[in-house]
Amino acid sequence: MNLRDIHTPVMLDRCVELLAPALERDDAVLVDATEGMGGHSEALLERFPHVHLIGLDRDTDALRIAGERLARFGDRVTLVHTVYDGIVEAVASTGRDRVDGILFDLGVSSLQLDEAERGFAYSQDAPLDMRMDQTTGTTAADIVATYGEGDLRRIFERFGEEKLAGRYARAIIAARQEAPLTRSAQLVDVLVAATPAAVQRERSGHPAKRVFQALRIEVNRELAVLDTAIPAAMGLLPVGGRIVVMSYQSLEDRLVKRAFVDATSSTAPAGLPFELPEHAPRFRLLVRGAELASEEERARNPRATPVRLRAAERIREDA
Incomplete structure (x- = not known):
């Protein structure tokens, strides 16, 4: 290499x-x-x-x-x-x-972004990990599975500056009651489905971008x-x-x-x-x-x- x-x-x-x-x-x-x-x-x-x-x-x-x-x-x-x-x-x-x-x-490194299995990129399906140190700590999947609606909304607002934080938090809670969200593609599907069509047309970035940023920041403090x-x-x-x-x-x-x-x-x-x-x-x-x-x-x-x-x-x- x-x-x-x-x-x-x-x-x-x-x-x-x-x-x-x-x-x-x-x-x-x-x-x-x-x-x-x-x-x-x-x-x-x-x-x-x-x-x-x-x-x-x-x-x-x-x-x-x-x-x-x-x-x-x-x-x-x-x-x-x-x-x-x-x-x-x-x-x-x-x-x-x-x-x-x-x-x-600062931020996520080229190595972490380029290795799909680390789960940092919403554009690639992978386990929802996002730990910069894979030897310890809570994963993004743990957060998605265990945080309440209020805590999910808080981190999406604070760390992602996401205007649809509440909507996305509710969608995740509803989705995980049907099946565990353990992979990035699953979470992306939930976020895209929860995003109004008008917002998707207006936004320049992907609907999952700010949520993935927020989860990464929370996982790694x-x-x-x-x-x-x-x-x-x-x-x-x-x-x-x-x-x-x-x-x-x-x-x-x-x-x-x-x-x-x-x-x-x-x-x-x-x-x-x-x-x-x-x-x-x-x-x-x-x-x-x-x-x-x-x-x-x-x-x-x-x-x-x-x-x-x-x-x-x-x-x-x-x-």
């Missing part, structure tokens, strides 16, 4: 450019908090020959593939099986308490994990250290934006005539707002279309 044929890292050159000033230090340490199949890591290890990589992923298949891809870098690579809110513990396990650069490439992980990651950076985060949907991006706003804002009480050093911002933004992939990249790699990149650099230690 040629990894370059199945995985094109998103905004690769821009990530390298943004992280470069932090990684040009001797013995610099980079954390790829979402290792995936190792595309970003490989490029950064090639560009910066003195960097040590700590790669994190909850997906054991991804870690295996990344390990094969990065084997030529020898002991410059440490891979850790963990969710990225375990970043502090993962770094500590290598005997460190600081790192110089951190990269998050993605937003709760991210809300903890970003501040924890920023706490590992010394002055001059940099963090780059790529999000693929608005719910993720809002959390990242909020964490960056908190870190780049003064904590001085309103009305003070001057700002004490301990109230000064701890980070500065490296890009204005959320940066998009270029039109050329979006045409070449459709998975870059929804990406929103944010980046920051530490400029002051915590008080």
Whole structure:
């Protein structure tokens, strides 16, 4: 299998450019908090020959593939099986308490999308799994089988921003009374049947798209994990250290934006005539707002279309 044929890292050159000033230090340490199949890591290890990589992923298949891809870098690579809110513990396990650069490439990976049996894609029939770590946890089938109507509606509204959340929740409850919903095609059929024809004509996306997103986020606790992980990651950076985060949907991006706003804002009480050093911002933004992939990249790699990149650099230690 040629990894370059199945995985094109998103905004690769821009990530390298943004992280470069932090990684040009001797013995610099980079954390790829979402290792995936190792595309970003490989490029950064090639560009910066003195960097040590700590790669994190909850997906054991991804870690295996990344390990094969990065084997030529020898002991410059440490891979850790963990969710990225375990970043502090993962770094500590290598005997460190600081790192110089951190990269998050959020959302479902190319590997997970391309392997039909993982159940992430509504366009392919597969078991309703959706676990990024298949060694543990609740599956999407478990949620569909056990959540009440109110809880289903809640996650569809909150994590999928689905306007027909209540209608879909009722349809699932009714359908599962007839037969268990254990496969993605079964769930898709229920959602399509529950979608009014007028809505199907008006919508640009598939009726199942937002529900599948919501189930995936619930299964993997993605937003709760991210809300903890970003501040924890920023706490590992010394002055001059940099963090780059790529999000693929608005719910993720809002959390990242909020964490960056908190870190780049003064904590001085309103009305003070001057700002004490301990109230000064701890980070500065490296890009204005959320940066998009270029039109050329979006045409070449459709998975870059929804990406929103944010980046920051530490400029002051915590008080």
